[in-house]
Amino acid sequence: MDTYAELIECEDVLLFANAAITSTGQREFRSTGIEQGLSLDFLHQYIQGNYPDLYAGALALDINDHNAAMIIRNLLRERGVGDGRLIAWRLARMSPPRVYRLFRELRRDGVNNRRTRAIIRDWLAGRRDLAFDAVKYRAGVKAAVRHAHLRVGGELGDFLFAPMRRSRFDIPILEVWRRAHYEKAALYELPYTVAEGFAAWQGIDRGVFLERIAPQLTRLERLRLADSAKASGVDTRADLGAMPLVRLASYALSRPVTERGAEFAEAFRVSAARAAGARAGTWGKVVAVLDDSFSSYGSPVKRRRPLAVALGCHYLLEALAGSYTGLWLSRRSDPLGVRAVGATPLGQRIIDALELRPERLVIVSDGWDNAPPGLAGEVLRVWRRKLDPMGEVSVVHLNPVYDAEQFDVRRLSPMVPTVGIRDAEDLPALVELASFAEGRSGLTGLRAYLADRAARR
Known part of the structure; x- marks a missing residue:
């Protein structure tokens, strides 16, 4: 039978789990974003200080990405705390922008121990197409590479740190990015968020751009653009059942x-x-x-x-x-x-x-x-x-x-x-x-x- 102290510990951890599942530090109906953030920060400090093993184990629960990133950042600040495999598993489930943001926060906080560098290195190595990431999240990739002290040579290294050094890339997505600077047709092979900047720079009509970029849109981008695309006579409806x-x-x-x-x-x-x-x-x-x-x-x-x-x-x-x-x-x-x-x-x-x-x-x-x-x-x-x-x-x-x-x-x-x-x-x-x-x-x-x-x- 659990003692009274253990029951209190159980209750504290469940309280933290509820917060980590629901709160993203943003404004709610009855509380401001500042109040949410301060309350959440206190809970993280309290649980990590009193129940460090259970705090690390919370990554295995269905907590939201905001709190998962906070836990990982706090664990990496401490030497030898937390299961590296569980951290890697959780990072693999998070969206790339969220992970790159976490890496930038670690760099800002000066967290650069050996384990942190290894986790960043392994996560980047596990990316299906790092060249695609370099085009879509270039600032994030550069920050992660620098913070982990990684040597990135060849075309990818040139693209990240000296993109105009080469007159041609053999990696297709990098070559498309290079050609998009002067060839309008090339930008429609890029991710939407990158192509949109090129389209604005080249003065391409919005309706023409949306119609031709449609095959590159993700499901979420299709939904976000549905109304503006419809106004331009373009149908970007997504497969709703897949959401x-x-x-x-x-x-x-x-x-x-x-x-x-x-x-x-x-x-x-x-x-x-x-x-x-x-x-x-x-x-x-x-x-x-x-x-x-x-x-x-x-x-x-x-x-x-x-x-x-x-x-x-x-x-x-x-x-x-x-x-x-x-x-x-x-x-x-x-x-x-x-x-x-x-x-x-x-x-x-x-x-x-x-x-x-x-x-x-x-x-x-x-x-x-x-x-x-x-x-x-x-x-x-x-x-x-x-x-x-x-x-x-x-x-x-x-x-x-x-x-x-x-x-x-x-x-x-x-x-x-x-x-x-x-x-x-x-x-x-x-x-x-x-x-x-x-x-x-x-x-x-x-x-x-x-x-x-x-x-x-």
Whole structure:
């Protein structure tokens, strides 16, 4: 049995996991970006100082890239702390711009020990096409090479440090970049972000440029450019079903309700089926209470993010469940018609959900129950203590918003576990993590869980 001190340690680590999953240090509905950043920095320092092994092991969890980069930066500052293989695995999962930004931060902080240089060297060596990176992220590649004291010779070295030295490159992408300085046709073979600068410099019409660069666009670039391209008579629509659920939800919610038709519904089901995988249809009877109140709008820098998470979870739970019912606070029946508006009557909707006698109840909300305040917590207390003391109905609260003042995601009740969520695809793993938040598994179990997750990476 875990001691009281070990239970406190377990609770602290779970609190940090919730923060590292949900917070990106940006403004939220009820807190500023400065408050979020200060709160998050304190948590990182506290957990690293008191539980260094568990802090390093958090990289194995489904934390967001912002916090993963903070953990890696802090670990590399300390000699011999953290599993190098786990750090390398996590870097491989992060987007290249995020990794290059991390390397620049390490250089700025003067972190240049042997392990740091080896990690940078190995990450660069593992890139599928470093020449492509050199064209698209040239400043980042140069900074990383210099910081790791790497010798880059031949054409790539010339391109990075003396690009005009050569009159011709044998590496195709480098030669295309060289020709794009004087040959308009060449720029359409470059990545969009690079080609856009050349197009502006050469005065190419925007509509002509978008039409010809379309084959080079990534899925996200296609979505971002959809409206401006349409105004120029160019169609850049992407395969919506190939997108992650929350990103798809954010895009759907940015469109007028009249445009969220059958195409979006089918895309959500395809994306959810892919995320559910072999677990599709295995969760029995599931009921979800989904928050579409005004606070689910989020903030100007995270616009409609909480609502997008709820919408993504709705479709994933539908795929996971044998029988599923989604209850929105607004009582809308069409999930594609939801809007961030109104109060937060969580208590009443939880009563409605429990009346359906589910095997599993999932609540997706920022936890600000205000119609009336506190009803949700009281309903869950009575349900757990009086009506379902044996826990026949599994209840979990998933919260997409970090509360900077409480250093945690806001909880509805101590009677049910609350875990942070950022991406809907992480939902099954977070429900598993909820057993630790509920107290059924203590520090020993949490350590074993982290070790198992790290071993599977």
